[in-house]
Amino acid sequence: MKIMELEGQKELKGTIRISGAKNATVALIPAAILTDEEATICNVPEITDTDALCNILKELKVDIKRASESIIINPENMENIEIAESFSKKLRASYYFMGALLGKYKKAVMYFPGGCSIGARPIDLHLKGFEALGAKVTNEKNKYTVEADELRGANIYLDFASVGATINIMLAAVKAKGTTIIDNAAKEPEIVNVATFLNNMGAKITGAGTPTIKIEGVDHLGKCFHEVIPDRIEAGSYIIMGALCGNNLKIDNIIPEHIESLLSKLEEVGVKLDVGQDYVIVSKPEKYKPTTITTAVYPGFPTDLQQPFTILLTQAEGKSKVIETIWENRFMHIPYLNNLGADITVKNQTATIMGATPLKGTEVVATDLRAGAAMVAAGLLASGKTKITNVEHILRGYEQIVEKLTEVGAKITIKEI
Ligand code: EPZ
Numbered sequence: 001m002k003i004m005e006l007e008g009q010k011e012l013k014g015t016i017r018i019s020g021a022k023n024a025t026v027a028l029i030p031a032a033i034l035t036d037e038e039a040t041i042c043n044v045p046e047i048t049d050t051d052a053l054c055n056i057l058k059e060l061k062v063d064i065k066r067a068s069e070s071i072i073i074n075p076e077n078m079e080n081i082e083i084a085e086s087f088s089k090k091l092r093a094s095y096y097f098m099g100a101l102l103g104k105y106k107k108a109v110m111y112f113p114g115g116c117s118i119g120a121r122p123i124d125l126h127l128k129g130f131e132a133l134g135a136k137v138t139n140e141k142n143k144y145t146v147e148a149d150e151l152r153g154a155n156i157y158l159d160f161a162s163v164g165a166t167i168n169i170m171l172a173a174v175k176a177k178g179t180t181i182i183d184n185a186a187k188e189p190e191i192v193n194v195a196t197f198l199n200n201m202g203a204k205i206t207g208a209g210t211p212t213i214k215i216e217g218v219d220h221l222g223k224c225f226h227e228v229i230p231d232r233i234e235a236g237s238y239i240i241m242g243a244l245c246g247n248n249l250k251i252d253n254i255i256p257e258h259i260e261s262l263l264s265k266l267e268e269v270g271v272k273l274d275v276g277q278d279y280v281i282v283s284k285p286e287k288y289k290p291t292t293i294t295t296a297v298y299p300g301f302p303t304d305l306q307q308p309f310t311i312l313l314t315q316a317e318g319k320s321k322v323i324e325t326i327w328e329n330r331f332m333h334i335p336y337l338n339n340l341g342a343d344i345t346v347k348n349q350t351a352t353i354m355g356a357t358p359l360k361g362t363e364v365v366a367t368d369l370r371a372g373a374a375m376v377a378a379g380l381l382a383s384g385k386t387k388i389t390n391v392e393h394i395l396r397g398y399e400q401i402v403e404k405l406t407e408v409g410a411k412i413t414i415k416e417i
Pocket of ligand 1: 024026093124127160233303304326327370
């Protein structure tokens with residue numbers, strides 16, 4: 001088990017370079033098996049979720065070469081075998097192999113995926129999409145078999161603009177016969193990145209980034225080279241840390257349009273930002289104003305930044321609220337924040353934060369990935385030492401977090417216990 005230790009109240013100064021987006025990478029790696037030749041993906045973050053997906057590729061006998069920040073994936077000799085539960089439960093995104101294997105071989109056998117326990121996380125919309133394309137789905141003790149004699153384009157309306165279902169249906173539909181339309185599709189930048197990747201291989205996808213995506217099936221997908229977009233959630237997490245402890249902290253290699261909702265909320269609470277073409281410079285203000293944030297699908301305020309943003313609200317004078325509308329269990333960090341000195345109550349899907357309260361270091365738990373980022377933000381701000389356990393959650397999504405924060409002045413270490 002790994003433990004992280006932080007000594008708080010250090011000024012953060014200098015530059016943090018943002019890595020490739022986790023939530024794009026975890027879809028691009030399974031999507032790469034759809035090529036009949038070879039796919040090169042660069043700007044791939046070195047995080048444990050990337051490793052978990054590469055392990056699945058190895059199980060499927062896919063040839064992979066990893067160099068610094070890039071992966072070359074060649075599925076020429078791959079075998080479509082059942083993905084064991086020990087692999088699928090390592091992360092949520094293992095479910096993208098369902099769409100990709102179905103699209104390539106018309107058959108996928110795997111178990112229910114793992115991932116952060118932030119809600120029930122059903123996959124009914126994914127499965128309904130596969131069925132609409134002509135697949136038969138059977139489920140026996142968590143094992144899913146999805147197969148079709150032929151995949152045919154269809155009109156699919158998603159009851160919720162699910163990121164995972166939108167991507168998975170795209171993966172299954174790229175080689176289907178005819179045209180597929182996904183209505184009420186998710187619009188997140190990661191969807192656009194995956195559609196661009198598939199189009200680079202020869203797919204015919206239009207409308208990604210809008211609520212209606214059109215996919216005209218093709219027979220062959222070829223060689224391609226692709227770059228992962230910068231991670232907007234990693235960027236947002238460090239910008240929030242800069243708003244807490246920064247003195248002209250530069251968050252570099254980002255696409256500011258991808259985090260507009262965060263930037264405007266930061267300005268609303270009194271944080272001054274210098275926003276450039278591919279960077280944001282952020283400093284801690286003298287005081288923060290309270291506000292309400294309501295999480296929503298893109299371009300709304302991202303649920304994945306709600307937890308780190310809450311730390312900022314503990315420093316605002318007066319009453320703030322966080323309303324979580326995407327996940328039913330994303331307030332697990334709150335008891336730990338209260339242990340650090342915050343005054344937060346949770347009722348149903350709303351957290352009410354009374355501020356400002358000083359935070360004092362103690363032992364806390366990273367209950368999930370972004371709760372972990374929130375604990376790091378809290379530890380940077382708090383007086384004294386903060387110890388974070390279950391750090392494995394954080395390492396699933398933040399490349400070189402200790403190195404990046406140390407470089408800008410934080411006192412932070414990870415050790416194995
Ligand atoms: C993606 O999860 C991200 N994960 C999540 O990031 C992110 O929080 C989420 O999108 C929302 O932005 C990855 O990309 C790997 P959804 P995903 O399908 O695709 C319901 C992080 O911290 N739903 O858009 O699983 C679901 O229960 C992670 O990086 C169904 O009901 O999210 C939820 O309430 C955590 N049935 C809502 O839709 C379905 O079949 C949104 O889920 C699918 C989803």
